[in-house]
Amino acid sequence: MTPGMFPTRQADLALTPPRALGDGPRDAPSPGAAPPDAGPADTEAETDAVAETETDAVAEASASAGLEASGAAVDDADADVGGVLLDGVVKRYGTQTVLDVPRLHIPHRSFTVLVGPSGCGKSTGLRVVSGLETPDSGTVMINGRDVTTTPPGGRGVSMVFQDFALYPHLTVEQNIAFSLRLEAKHDRRGGPSRAEIARRVTDACEMLGLQPLRRRRPGQLSGGERQRVGVARAIVRRPGVLLLDEPLSALDAQLRQHARAELIRLHRELGNTVILVTHDQLEALSMGTHLVVMKAGRIVQAGSPSDVYRRPAHTFVATFVGSPAMNLHHVDVVSDAQGSRLTAAGMWATVPTAIPLPRVRVGWRPADGTLEPFAAGRPSEPGLSVEGTVDVIEFTGDTAVVHGISQGAAAGRSAHDLPWTVVIPARQPAPAVGERVTVRVPHTHLHLFDPDDGHRLAEGAVG
Amino acid sequence: MTIIEAPASPTLRGRAARRAPGTGIRTRLAPWAYQAPVVLSLIVWVYGPLVFTAALSLLDWNLTSPSGSFVGLRNYRRLVEEPEFPAALSRTALYVLTMLPFATVVPMALAIMLWKRPGRTSDVYRSLLFLPVVLAPVATALTWRFILDPLSGIVNTVFGEIGLPQRDWLGDPSTALWTISLITAARFVALNMLLYGAALAALDRRAFDAARVDGATEWEITRHLVVPQLGGTTVLLGFLCLVFAGQWTFTNIAVLTQGGPVGATDNVYYRLYTYAFTFFDAGTAAAAAVTIVVLLTALFGASSLLRRRRAQS
């Protein structure tokens, strides 16, 4: 079963048509590798294998099309198995398109996180799945059933809202029992009995530690307690799909960490499909088994958290996921059969692959760079070197974040200054402000992106 | 008045959230079912009568005979040619003008005074000052007749003591209109003070703190920062005064002066009432009603045009 939730069409990324590089599939397919709920399980070997696949596929432009087709075919099979499928879903408000998803498959039993900046359409996507919004076109399938026209109550879906949306005039147990009582009323014969309702409410309360609070009203609860009631209310219906709309944003920072672990544990116990929406990339990376990065209503990249982190498909993903953000530099390229040399102010890099472009954008994560005292001259091994001056140092406990600047070739011209950030472990003594230093990044941790539209180039990007 | 919010605002998403999807007869009929009582009431008791009145204005009828005769625009001509209606129209304008300061400046000042000092004292004042909206107009009017009695009413008694002129306030053509105006003004002051209070509560007060740090005095802050922000409210309340001044004076006129003396306190609404129930001239009364509604609509249209042009610039 492939985690076939990658965007399979150029249009999905809102990018220009591909360059004549014949690069492989847009994202990082880990074909048949990690099963969805195994979590970030990428190994170095696997990544290298993928890279080799991509490098080999340089000349095979048609391969990507083939992969797309087969991917689509497999996904239809997935639709029968389970999970959530959005097919051709478009949602507009007036003239503005807020959601445009040609295809999104959320694997069965996964903990999928929709992440992106405000207004990227992730909440809309969630609401389309829940049924609170109807798409202007496209279909929604849940566990193989077409629910596009099914009202929200009948989709087997539960939702926890950002503000928890507890009924303020009901007690905690009445809040939790609300949906079950409605179900009993609508379905006199087949619905849950009073005893069963009581039992399920108690189960939910126990699972979330709410037993001592059953008789309270929401106004008497703290934020963390309210969140748990919201979750209890959602799970008491035993939903096949549990939706969470920024459930942690209303909590204090310390509570948030605890709540994150609780949600992961809950997913494990319930074993259903969870879709969580957040704008916090840290939550996305730490909680999800599957990540969907969105921007401006479209899916930019989908994959396991480690895939997205290590092989961002676009500069947007590269800078959005991971903190501090990836360093990105525009560089000039001189290329020959052995490899390419990349230069910019205060910066040199060599990569062992040929890049048929005059300019490129190179990226490296702050944690992948090592800080060394200033050493003149260019290094011999492939990789990147940056010379610069330390500007600001942020001490964060376990690490230090060092912000530096590389001067332009002509002194005093700030237009060519190159700012960068590197993270050093606490045991390494921090440099002094103003000190000249060199940062080195091995070529295996470099990412290459198209300088104009930002999409990932296959060559040389092995990180 | 915006009914549909702009797209991409959280409110619209919320609105869509309230809408439960689903096609089918039940869902499509539901809105009409919920609105039926109000819609029916309005059609039967407001819009139907409006249409009927418009038709009636073309007839000559005295409310008792089985039917009236069609006379075309004769009723309207009579309205214009006979002096009573135009005079009532100009007096209505006078009522509006005299009450405008009581609908704008006075309540604004009171509201600002209360707003600057939140606390129990202000709450008590606010409750008391709002009372005129709640008092029964008829009872109040009768009490005023008692107070303004030319011979022994307390007003004349006190005025006599302190040397102010004593008049037959309601019976003297030169004072009657102003008296009615003042009596009605109390309601405007009370209601508008509350509405200004609402507008003041919505202001962002941090800017005032900034001004204070910059050295502005309280009066300067009030005059240059607070009052300008109440401009929109003032325009709205002025407009409401225009619309309701005539109606609110109606009861006082009916109870106290019946339009007199010699038509000194007449206004268009009372004229309408007189045409209908004193002279039993339903046609002319209807013509007066139509004229009033047309004038009000024209005023509405002009004001929304102005508002739209202001919004554009």
Next chain:
Amino acid sequence: MRSRDPGLAALAGPAGPPAPPAGRDSPPDPPDRTGLPGRGARSGWAGGARGAGRHAVLALTAVGVLFPLLWGLSGSFKPGTDVFDANPLPIPATLANYRFALEDFPIARLLLNTFITAAGVTLLQLGAGVLAAWSFVRFSHRGQRVVLAMVTVALVVPPQALIIPQFLMISHLHLRDTFVGLVVPQLSTCALAVLLLREHIRSIPPTLLGAATLDGATHGETLRLVVLPLLRPALSAVAIIVFITTWNEYLWPALAAPSPEHTTIQMGLRLFSNQEGPDYGPLLAAAMLATLPVVAVYLLASRRITDAFLQSGLR
């Protein structure tokens, strides 16, 4: 609805802080005095000449707008010959005027009529208003825009323009001097109730209504189980406003129920004043009886009423 999570909650961990006393949330924050003139001798009620000046202005205004009520109240307790006495306090006070008014005129009956009429109109307008307001908020049907316009325009249509046809309708249906004739046409003023209730329903967080839908509630169930309980304070405020407005209504009862046994007290007052001539004592007593009940209701609920007016929002 926003969680006011005190820092303590995080420290106490997932179990949460010790619960606040039942029925109360965290202690109320001190009133927000941002931007208002600071307390001090120069401003504020207590201080100095300026403070006294403001007190004077407000007190005088209060007396001015309430003067008829106060003077009428005092006069109603004065015996016949003293009724014009300049003394503001009724000494000696007497109940003779009230006795006279109640005995010689069916004031009690009029009060009852007025109460029934006002209650009837209130119930009808609230019922119709809640349904319509709910529909405005829940559905975004295109026709709703038309209905909303209808309601808004109805606010400013002068009642005098409508009384002739309304009067004729009632007459032809032989409903003059009946409660039906008094109550039903007064539905024409439901616009205020509809708009006020609409604003209040709009202020309910949409996620709450979405949660109810997800829980499987139909439109009617959401209205009954979620919206109405939350609407209780607004409903009572709007009810009080409608009740008071109907209680004070004069023109329609004068036309629809002119006979003294069936009319409301406002119209009854007119008849009373015509009959009794300028005998002010009993007249004032009757006027006080006509107005004091709602004043009492208002004073008990004044906060709620002013809040309801404020919530309607100036758009």
